[in-house]
Amino acid sequence: MSFLGYIRPDGSVGTRNHVLVIPQGLISKSISDFVVGTKTIQTVDHGSGRTADDRERVARVLIGLGLNPNVDSVVVHAASPGAGYPELAAERLADEIAASGKRVEVVDPVKEGGIYRAIAKGCQLARMMVYEASKLRREEVGDEHLCVGVKCGYSDTTSGIAGNPAVGYLFDKIVNAGGTTFFGETTEIIGAEQAMAKRAVNPEVATALLDAVAHREYLAKSTGLDIRTINPIPANIKAGLSSLEEKSLGAVYKAGTTPLQGVLQYAERPKGKGLYFVDNWMGAYSIFVGYAAAGANLVMFQLGGGGMAGRDLLEGTPSVVTPFMWCTANPQTYEMTGDNIDFYSGTVIEGKEDPEQAGERLYQTVIDIASGTLSRNETMAYNEPIDLYLEGPRF
Amino acid sequence: MNHDAIVIKESDNVATALHDLPYRQQASVGIGDETITVMLVEDIELGHKLAIRKISRGQNIIKYGEIIGRATGHIVKSTHTHVQNIESLRGRGDMS
Numbered sequence: 001m002s003f004l005g006y007i008r009p010d011g012s013v014g015t016r017n018h019v020l021v022i023p024q025g026l027i028s029k030s031i032s033d034f035v036v037g038t039k040t041i042q043t044v045d046h047g048s049g050r051t052a053d054d055r056e057r058v059a060r061v062l063i064g065l066g067l068n069p070n071v072d073s074v075v076v077h078a079a080s081p082g083a084g085y086p087e088l089a090a091e092r093l094a095d096e097i098a099a100s101g102k103r104v105e106v107v108d109p110v111k112e113g114g115i116y117r118a119i120a121k122g123c124q125l126a127r128m129m130v131y132e133a134s135k136l137r138r139e140e141v142g143d144e145h146l147c148v149g150v151k152c153g154y155s156d157t158t159s160g161i162a163g164n165p166a167v168g169y170l171f172d173k174i175v176n177a178g179g180t181t182f183f184g185e186t187t188e189i190i191g192a193e194q195a196m197a198k199r200a201v202n203p204e205v206a207t208a209l210l211d212a213v214a215h216r217e218y219l220a221k222s223t224g225l226d227i228r229t230i231n232p233i234p235a236n237i238k239a240g241l242s243s244l245e246e247k248s249l250g251a252v253y254k255a256g257t258t259p260l261q262g263v264l265q266y267a268e269r270p271k272g273k274g275l276y277f278v279d280n281w282m283g284a285y286s287i288f289v290g291y292a293a294a295g296a297n298l299v300m301f302q303l304g305g306g307g308m309a310g311r312d313l314l315e316g317t318p319s320v321v322t323p324f325m326w327c328t329a330n331p332q333t334y335e336m337t338g339d340n341i342d343f344y345s346g347t348v349i350e351g352k353e354d355p356e357q358a359g360e361r362l363y364q365t366v367i368d369i370a371s372g373t374l375s376r377n378e379t380m381a382y383n384e385p386i387d388l389y390l391e392g393p394r395f
Numbered sequence: 396m397n398h399d400a401i402v403i404k405e406s407d408n409v410a411t412a413l414h415d416l417p418y419r420q421q422a423s424v425g426i427g428d429e430t431i432t433v434m435l436v437e438d439i440e441l442g443h444k445l446a447i448r449k450i451s452r453g454q455n456i457i458k459y460g461e462i463i464g465r466a467t468g469h470i471v472k473s474t475h476t477h478v479q480n481i482e483s484l485r486g487r488g489d490m491s
Binding site: 239331350 | 403411441477483488489490
């Protein structure tokens, strides 16, 4: 019940040891391209022209990535279009990350004498940070330091029968060891929310969950459309899922059986350990970075895939600083794209294992990857750009 | 799950195919520790559902022991039960 991780000054434990450069933009991308061992965020959501709530969300993502235990040290540049707003000022981002005891340096083109010089300064700083970070060694730590986020997608009925129950077993094991788990996708618990609310640790958490679902269903109805024209997506329906309720009831298996400790906003960090629901949407290019900003040190995509054809190569789905795993229970998906898959539980469909046995194998795979084995996705240089989950109007 | 299809909870009225099931063959359907056999009247692809008993128009479709939708027509035992004969009851902006 342990893995090998990097212990941070605040006591959190990383599964990786990156130097982070934020926010998005030319300076960060240039530094990240030049200096090995660095990560940066690529998104057009810089906060400019957004409401204060959404700007705070952008800030939560950036600060959260800096605080993530997989990050050793951080360079913050001051040339983002959003940096003029107080929420997104470089000094604010830097101060909140530095409160964890990490080294954080601000690079300001005005002080440095322009963008070229800011890039040069950032490269110098980041190179020394990477060098210093490389001196840190992994140490054996307990599973209470695991924090895992999951999304299920391209779902089909193998997801509800085998793939999600295996993840649910993993989640129970992590939570019972004192760790933390995240699941979400508010649209995709419509139809399963009453059973989930009964698992809440107190009435406030149950109400928060039901309110989140009611709000999402209200938004769906206000479109005037049958939600089935949006979700389940065409690939879900092709693979046999008939309704949103069926998809949701299969989806919640990934949450295991432990009590629901709380409902978190996008990129919000939990106050305690255990199982948390995140009020987010289905988008893979948003959800994983939100989990990473909330403190996840490993994320996974439980893939159905029955409705997707010709996908022998799976594009990177970004979480910026956390290892990302692909899992599937669909034998046809595994045959099509097996070299992208870190964990296969189609054995349950094939009658070779029960979901608990598959879940035990998944746990071992998670321990290996948390301890330094690369996930298949980590061997690819390409990641899709990030779409932050912002809800307010744009002006 | 050494069956052709599986019923997840005993109260369910549909089973889920565990591999592609061809028309006119018999299929074994696992329900807990029991197995029933049905004669297939059409192809059922991996992951798709078949009715394990007659379902009348307007009756609920039950899977995982929960309501996943409502029958929009009369569903004969062992036929493909999917979007052509089930409608969702949630998020229906077209019905409000």
